[in-house]
Amino acid sequence: MSLTPADVAVGLDHVHKTYGGDQPVVALDDVSAVFMRGTATAVMGPSGSGKSTLLHCAAGLDRPDSGTIRLGGTDLSSMPEKRLTELRRSRVGFVFQAFNLVGALNVEQNILLPSRLSGRRPEPDWVAEVIARVGLGDRLRHRPAQLSGGQQQRVAIARALVTRPEVIFCDEPTGALDTRTAADVLALLRSAVDQFGQTVVMVTHDPVAASYADRVLVLADGRIVRDMAQPGAERIAEHLALLGRRQPVASREG
Numbered sequence: 001m002s003l004t005p006a007d008v009a010v011g012l013d014h015v016h017k018t019y020g021g022d023q024p025v026v027a028l029d030d031v032s033a034v035f036m037r038g039t040a041t042a043v044m045g046p047s048g049s050g051k052s053t054l055l056h057c058a059a060g061l062d063r064p065d066s067g068t069i070r071l072g073g074t075d076l077s078s079m080p081e082k083r084l085t086e087l088r089r090s091r092v093g094f095v096f097q098a099f100n101l102v103g104a105l106n107v108e109q110n111i112l113l114p115s116r117l118s119g120r121r122p123e124p125d126w127v128a129e130v131i132a133r134v135g136l137g138d139r140l141r142h143r144p145a146q147l148s149g150g151q152q153q154r155v156a157i158a159r160a161l162v163t164r165p166e167v168i169f170c171d172e173p174t175g176a177l178d179t180r181t182a183a184d185v186l187a188l189l190r191s192a193v194d195q196f197g198q199t200v201v202m203v204t205h206d207p208v209a210a211s212y213a214d215r216v217l218v219l220a221d222g223r224i225v226r227d228m229a230q231p232g233a234e235r236i237a238e239h240l241a242l243l244g245r246r247q248p249v250a251s252r253e254g
């Protein structure tokens with residue numbers, strides 16, 4: 001079955017990325033992957049496997065040395081930096097482990113910041129729905145320092161949702177949270193896919209977090225070595241453990 005831009009949120013085609021000078025480190029080695037619209041994908045792998053580089057390249061935060069990256073039907077690979085910045089503000093959402101909230105702004109101002117930067121006024125009904133969904137209606141005038149870690153991450157997710165981005169990229173979104181709060185945040189991201197039809201691409205080291213995804217990609221040495229559909233946490237942990245015992249062999253599993 002042939003795929004169209006309407007089916008694909010993000011596509012990477014033979015992407016290479018190397019860092020360093022005299023002793024270069026290959027972060028991505030001929031990586032090809034497709035992320036379908038309305039799905040959640042977890043990207044996993046050992047430290048240094050290339051998972052964060054994949055996320056940053058796919059989101060347009062970093063440029064590959066070669067290969068093609070498309071957001072829907074738009075080629076990001078050779079896009080001028082100014083246009084790339086505009087695209088990220090209007091079509092991409094970000095959720096990071098460190099929350100990246102502006103301390104001088106209150107909750108409502110943080111949520112609306114991407115809209116202000118892009119010059120686009122969001123629909124009031126949609127803003128109200130997002131705020132209600134993340135459960136922060138009684139915290140809108142609070143500043144980040146007055147919130148718990150879980151509440152701050154909810155602000156970050158609301159900020160990512162409010163512009164109706166094509167894709168929400170998450171880099172270890174639960175890494176700084178306790179188990180119960182992490183479960184709440186993951187359920188919220190899952191609902192963004194199931195209820196709002198968003199596409200989520202999440203880097204995580206946690207098999208439990210990855211089990212919320214429809215699909216798990218495992219990287220090692222800059223290559224995709226596992227592509228698993230709807231695995232449970234135990235199966236994910238088993239595959240990650242195998243990476244430390246033997247040379248990984250690329251495979252796709254249903």
